[in-house]
Amino acid sequence: MNFTAAAMDIRTALKLGMAQLRDAHVPSETLAAELLLLHATGRSRTSLYSYPEDQLTAGESQTYFGLIEKRAAGVPTQHLTGKQEFWGMEFDVAPDVLIPRPETEHVIEVALDRLALRDLRAGHSQNMTGDGLVFADIGTGSGCIAVALAKEFPAAQIYALDISPAALAVARRNALRLGFADRVQLVRSDLFRALQQSQVIPHKSPWFDLIASNPPYIGRREASTLAREVRDHEPEIALYGGEEGYELYADLVAQSAAHLKPGGILVLELGHNSLPAVQPLFDTQDWTNIGVTNDLAGIPRVVSAERTPDGPVGDVRSGDQS
Ligand SMILES: C[S@@+](CC[C@H](N)C(=O)[O-])C[C@H]1O[C@@H](n2cnc3c(N)ncnc32)[C@H](O)[C@@H]1O
Numbered sequence: 001m002n003f004t005a006a007a008m009d010i011r012t013a014l015k016l017g018m019a020q021l022r023d024a025h026v027p028s029e030t031l032a033a034e035l036l037l038l039h040a041t042g043r044s045r046t047s048l049y050s051y052p053e054d055q056l057t058a059g060e061s062q063t064y065f066g067l068i069e070k071r072a073a074g075v076p077t078q079h080l081t082g083k084q085e086f087w088g089m090e091f092d093v094a095p096d097v098l099i100p101r102p103e104t105e106h107v108i109e110v111a112l113d114r115l116a117l118r119d120l121r122a123g124h125s126q127n128m129t130g131d132g133l134v135f136a137d138i139g140t141g142s143g144c145i146a147v148a149l150a151k152e153f154p155a156a157q158i159y160a161l162d163i164s165p166a167a168l169a170v171a172r173r174n175a176l177r178l179g180f181a182d183r184v185q186l187v188r189s190d191l192f193r194a195l196q197q198s199q200v201i202p203h204k205s206p207w208f209d210l211i212a213s214n215p216p217y218i219g220r221r222e223a224s225t226l227a228r229e230v231r232d233h234e235p236e237i238a239l240y241g242g243e244e245g246y247e248l249y250a251d252l253v254a255q256s257a258a259h260l261k262p263g264g265i266l267v268l269e270l271g272h273n274s275l276p277a278v279q280p281l282f283d284t285q286d287w288t289n290i291g292v293t294n295d296l297a298g299i300p301r302v303v304s305a306e307r308t309p310d311g312p313v314g315d316v317r318s319g320d321q322s
Helices: 010-023 029-041 045-050 058-072 077-081 102-122 144-152 165-177 193-197 220-225 249-259 275-282
Strands: 083-086 089-092 134-138 157-162 184-188 208-213 240-242 260-269 287-294 300-307
Touching: 010 029, 010 058, 029 045, 029 058, 029 077, 058 077, 077 083, 089 144, 089 165, 102 144, 102 208, 102 260, 102 287, 102 300, 134 144, 134 249, 144 157, 144 165, 144 184, 144 208, 157 165, 157 193, 165 184, 184 193, 208 249, 220 240, 249 260, 249 275, 275 287, 275 300
Parallel strands: 134 157, 134 208, 157 184, 208 260
Antiparallel strands: 083 089, 260 300, 287 300
16 A cells, blocks of 8 residues: 555554554554654654644655555564663664663663662662762663663763674664763673773773673574564574573673672573573572562563672683683
8 A cells, every 4th residue: 555645644644554554463553653653753742642633744654654664564663763762761773782672671670679788788878879889781782771770870880791893883872872971881892701801991800899681592493483573673693692592691690700799799681481591500609699580471580699708709811701
């Protein structure tokens, strides 16, 4: 169907767009049509619903139905609008990064809770600003975790690492646009390797009070079960952790133990079936106070743990950890 040339009001455009998406089995078609119309017209949601009889210009109509067609073909809405909200902020997204997911907000919640609890247990007043604290976000992608932590702790220093230079370019844009570029340092690194090999951080490890990560955790053998929006449009390096999915966690947990200060906190997002493979990695003297947090669907989504105050510290400079 070609609606682009027809003069049309907002209400009709929305209805036709939704119908086209529904026919293509696009999930949440109402929201998708609405977001694409907002994007195509530059209007606010209030204006969209307050003036449904307003006519679209020919240009708006053409842009909107062009976007609807791409969405119907499987392109994620966020790749068409270039935006996704996370932790109350609007992040730029591109095909080079994972689209931030709502469940990843649990990583931030757990990090905040654990840092507050640590202060409480130590009998300190709560360090609300993060003054003197150093955090790491491993596999930063769009930068959403690093930037959310920077927002919550206005004096903390954050290192945001990723193996993908293209992802780091997106994270840099977000850190700049959202006003956190002075405290979010972006580093290209395979897990912690670049920190071990260069003097990115100008003193001796262990450096971090908190390490957070949402690593790639989908199994390649699950690829055929993924939605086409994910499988065909999000970067493989951000999706797949290996054939099974949980392969990256062993290195991530071991290297985190070597880079966390005594009493430091590790917070990791989990795949829907990762917990049985990941929990045993914490059965060492390095870790204490291990916790698992479910997401809203009841799936174990976040594992967190505290570096033991005086457990054995790995030799981070030996190069045998990654
Ligand atoms: C699941 S995405 C998470 C992105 C973002 N943190 C989020 O929560 O939306 C995983 C990220 O890890 C990065 N990555 C994959 N393997 C890595 C490795 N060995 N070292 C560092 N980053 C890696 C990918 O490039 C991707 O940006």
